[in-house]
Structure formats: C-alpha cells, structure tokens
Amino acid sequence: MNLTLHIWRQKNSTDKGGFKAYEVSNISPDMSFLEMIDVLNEELTHKGEDPVHFDHDCREGICGTCSMVINGRPHGPKQAITTCQLHMRSFNDGDDITIEPWRAKAFPVVKDLIVDRSAFDRIIQAGGYVSINTGGAPDANEIPIPKRIADEAMDAAACIGCGACVAACKNASAMLFTSAKISQLALLPQGNTERHSRVEKMIWQMEEEGFGACTNTGACEAECPKEISLVHIARVHREYMAAKVSSHNV
Template structure:
C-alpha cells in the first residue's frame, strides 16, 4: 500500500523529503513482557509515532526503547546482533508469523514500509518448551547447540587433512549440500511449527553432511545421536504441514526432512549400534 502511495507521489514529482514525512506512521504495539524465566509475563501496549517507512523493524523498537529509558522504564529486551539476516539471533513472532509478514527474510531485514499507518502489531517471543523465555522476547536456544554437539560435525582434527582437491565433489551435490548448509539456526521453523518440531533444523545439518563425502564416516551415528538429542530437548514431532519451510528465512526445503527420515531409517537398519 505504502509503496503504491510512494509511487503515486513520485509520479507527481513532489520532492523526496516531503514524501518521507508524509508517509510516517503511528502504530500500536502489543509486546510480550516478562521479567525473567520465572515471571508469568503478559502483554503491554505501546504507542509509537512518526515511524519512518525506511526504518527496520528492530530500529522501530530501538526508538521505542529510547523513549522507555527516558521514562525510567525497562526497555524491551530482544535478541539481535548482525542486523543483516545472517547471524540468526533475531527472533520475534510478529502478528502470528515468525520474522514477520514477509517471506525469505529475518526480523532484522523487515522494514516498516511493510506496515501501514494505524496498524496494530502483536510481538511475541518464540514459543516452545525447548526455547524457554529468558526475558521479554529473548529466548534460550541452547537446545539447538546441544543437538549440534551431539554429532553435527565431521570429526577431523586440525592438521593432517588431505589436499582439498583430493576428493572431487559433483557440483550438483556441492550445491545441494550448500542449500542445506545455509540454515542460520534462528529457530523460526520451531516457532512456526504447530508441534514446535525442530525437524527442519536437524534435517538441514544432517542433509549437508550426508551428501558430502566427508560426512560419510559418521553418517549413521550422526543421525542417530542428533535425533536422540532432539527428542531429549522436548521438540515435537513432524506432521509434515510445511509451516517450517514456509517461514524459513533461508528457504530450507522440506526435502531435507524426507532425507533426514531416510537417513534415520537407513541408520537404524544398518548401524551396528544396538544400544
């Protein structure tokens, strides 16, 4: 809507700085506030005015926080770091959608031109048993780390690696492995899934290493251990609804989950692990 307006204004030839002013928005935010892990928490409403469409969503909250600090109030705590969509730190469910209404981006890449004047925006933390809320919108995602620690790597010590070109890898395989490897571990898949399942996340790492020759040695034990850890963390099961892939900012494909299932079946049938 705003873009259309912008274009219309541009066509009339009015100076750019005027259009920006005219487009500034007033918004009502409903944000989840929770003092700490033991606090029950609840929603608080805030008004933010004069929001520029060029602001990122997080910058809009920065502005709110500046105001809160000046009023001696605790600013809204949220996770963020790189603010360019690669570190995977930011995590907000905005109007019911992880990373907000636009596809293929993280919250930090969401800009306010995706909203309109007068909008009500509800902001919640990731909700999952395995992602307990630490404070406000900050959640604890170390469960992802523990899944990776269970086997999401190739066991090679530093030094002694063969020449990098010793094993050719077909481009198609390398590209496909790369597609899986682009996962940023943000947890939007878990946040989006009705079961809070981590299958897409786990499948991405399992897939990457299952496809590459370097991952073959530990292929079976890896999937067994990672799936066991995933269960221990309390993530739900996969109902193949596809919500995870639809909300994934990096477009990790559902075919990875099928591959994870295959890897699991293969490992359980063939591995010599009887424990």
C-alpha cells in the first residue's frame, strides 16, 4: 500500500520543530509500524536526508522504549499494544498518518520522536523499592501471600514505563505510572514497612517533575498498552490519605 506520513521533525531540544510530509510506497500489510518507518529511513538515507529518529528496542512490546502518538493516539489505533506491536494491516492504502512524540512538559523532546523520560526514573528513585540489601533475605516461602493479592500486585507490576499514560492525559499527569508501583508494593507484605513514606515521597517527586494533576478522566487507562487499571490510582488516594494523617514528614 501507499501512504502519506506527517512526521514531527525536530533537530534537537532547542529547535522549534514542525511536521514534514513523506510518501511511502509498496508497504506490506505484514510489516510492523516501525518496520514501515525503517523503510522510510532507508530511503531518506539513500537520498542524503537525516533519517527519522525514534526510540525502540525490544520490538516485542515489553521494554517500553517505543513511544509515538499515531493519529492522535499514543501507540496508535489498537488497544492494549505498544507501537512496535502495531502492524500495517491496521491501516488502509492511501491513508494519511500523523506521527508525533509524547507531548508533556516533563518529557522534553530530545530529537524528532524521541523524548526524555528520566522523570520516571526519578519517581522510582524517590521510593519505588523495598529498602533491603543483597543477602540475608528470609526463605522465599516464609512470606506467604494470598494468590489473589499476588495476582493483583502483578497486574500493577506489569507497567512497562513507556509513558503512554502521560501522553494520553490532557493534564500530562503521571498518576497511573506512579500509582502502579505504589499499589504493587502497598499490596505486598514486603512493602508494608515503608508504605507511608513511599507514597508521600513518590507523589511529591511526581509533582516536582512537572506532571499535571489527575482529574480521573481515565484516558490513561484507555491507552495503556498493558491495561493498568484506574483501581491502582484509587488505592493510591487511600494510601496517600492514610500516610498524611500519620505522617512523620511534616
């Protein structure tokens, strides 16, 4: 099939950037979306034009690196997949496709479609862990956990940190990402000791990074490639309240 692509080009973080149109032809429906851009990039390179820069790595939907807004939707038109899992059979011959980077103040553009998501790392650094050192852990079966709880913790832990939730949110809130980690550790006994300080520190860091407030529109859940539920945001609200009434961080 033949397509017209409208791609955001931006040389570096200080460049203003803008859309540029490209025609691609003979695209097979079996190609993945990123392989379609590979084809474009090969053509551009032969013509001596700078190839389109985009983030990608595992190309099987788990590393969380790929990050494109396709026709206004993070990771494109299909539900519950990442950009790298999207295939061209989801498009039609003659389509116009608009491709942009994540748009959020806390995710500045590095080049073209690549953004800086280190804010997510700093949120985890603020408390997204259990404070234990290597060695000296008790036998794994000394901490029994009901299957239901373990399964729900796993639902939250499935987050791949791609940032689609932020890109989908009109406020560019990072609440779904942040709550997934807080919720996972709040559900598990291992996370209990630090549950209050963790939620306070991580929420504080999230705000510090310049993400917007959560207004419960649910766009994040709708666009999340791993279908992380709003339930985790609700749990974090309760965790936060509980932490505040017993806080030592005044």
